[in-house]
Amino acid sequence: AQFAFVAAERSVLLPGFEGRVTGRFKHSSLALDYSMAVTPGNGLYLTSRQNSAIATYSYIAPGRFAARLNTGYSKLSPLGQTLGHYTGWQGGAQMLYKLTRGTYLDVRYDYRLYSATRDVLQNDSNRVSLGLAFGLGEAPLAVH
Numbered sequence: 001a002q003f004a005f006v007a008a009e010r011s012v013l014l015p016g017f018e019g020r021v022t023g024r025f026k027h028s029s030l031a032l033d034y035s036m037a038v039t040p041g042n043g044l045y046l047t048s049r050q051n052s053a054i055a056t057y058s059y060i061a062p063g064r065f066a067a068r069l070n071t072g073y074s075k076l077s078p079l080g081q082t083l084g085h086y087t088g089w090q091g092g093a094q095m096l097y098k099l100t101r102g103t104y105l106d107v108r109y110d111y112r113l114y115s116a117t118r119d120v121l122q123n124d125s126n127r128v129s130l131g132l133a134f135g136l137g138e139a140p141l142a143v144h
Contacts, residue, residue: 012079014038014049016082028059044116045086048076064098089113096133104133 006012016037032055039050042087070091076086094109099105106129113124 033058033124040075045076045078046081051075068094086116102135106131106133
């Protein structure tokens with residue numbers, strides 16, 4: 001029997017990009033984010049190309065109320081694996097209501113939909129949370 005050991009090296013150069021466009025208005029703002037990068041993976045996928053886009057609208061009413069809406073998309077394309085794409089969609093809403101000076105009621109709803117390995121694995125989740133948020137100073141809390 002014969003054996004051979006071969007040392008090999010492979011280098012791949014991939015461009016990356018991150019960008020944000022923000023519009024600020026009297027009581028609100030709109031942010032659009034895009035990212036194209038290489039990620040070490042997520043536990044199922046090894047090193048992958050990741051593309052993601054997120055849109056966020058925030059509104060702060062004078063006095064007692066702030067709200068946020070967001071939606072986004074993310075896709076992992078594996079490098080060196082034969083798995084299909086891993087995609088994720090997300091969206092949500094948050095509301096902060098001022099109870100007393102520095103204390104806010106925080107209500108959130110989040111939705112996630114994940115799809116992996118050529119749409120064989122799909123999972124979606126809904127989450128509602130209710131809590132208290134605390135802030136220092138006179139400025140209203142920002143939603144995030």
